[in-house]
Amino acid sequence: MGVIGRLGRLNRHTSRAIEAALGETGLQPWEFDVLATLRRAGPPYALSPGALIGSLMITSGTMTNRLDHLERAGLVRRQPNPEDRRGLLVELTETGRERVDRALELHVANEHRLLADLTATERAQLAALLRRWLRMFEPPPGGGGEGNEPA
Template sequence: MQNKEKIQQRNHQEHQKDGISDERKFDKVDTILAQWQRERPDLDSAPMGIIGRLGRLAHYFEAGVSEGLEQFGLTRWSFDVLAALRRAGAPYSLSPNALLQSLMITSGTMTNRIDHLERAALVVRENNPDDRRSVLITLTPAGLEVIEQAVSAHVANEHRLLASLKENEREQLAGLLRQLLLEFES
């Protein structure tokens, strides 16, 4: 919380320097936009503000999520692999290719991640009973226990990270972000 107060104080000082009044709260992006408006009034910098805020929020959210997962000895990527296996349902197994599809990473990256999780005894490679030429990646009992605890704490942490928004604001934001994401993913 102390870090958040320092950021707000620094932003306040910079806003005053750039001539931004204190009638409402301003963030670092407002300072940048005000500077561009002063230097290049011909530019419509509104998209810069949206994308800049999304980028800064992604940084803060990533840090908050990573911090929340540390208590379980997990990184973001290890959580993602374990969560994909958990979402698959019992027996909590997926082929390496299915994991690749769900996580959108390269096969080399996936191999390294599985190797790491296997050394930590959170997953095992097992022969696929339906295709003897392939393997399945399966949560171990220890992996299942870790992900069960971690996912509950993770969701609670995400609620905390979004606590400044009312429920209807979260729903509105989710809808707008979905609309934008669909433009890129369709």
């Protein structure tokens, strides 16, 4: 019970810290998650809605609402998928790319600050333990074992 309670408390603290760090960009954490997922995809920074749903583990209805919001804000655009005429791709706009790049800088600095009291060895141990525990709930990326997911 103590471990789960501390995890819950840490979740509240880290969530507040993430919201504060992103505040400068005007992005909510859920907006950052979508934009950062597109950014990590690499040029042309586009994914299908289905790929976004799988990566973010949300429902299709939630994804539609999020994409509608981000598109109205000028951060993403939906484009026909050139490889599948029936499908769409969600692509970062230049504004979206600029905004998420700034948010990523702030997010990384925030993560360093949040983990500053841990040594490099402790951070590596924590990352390994969390990956191992997450495998109980989520399949590993690429279907492989250890070492397939970045710390």
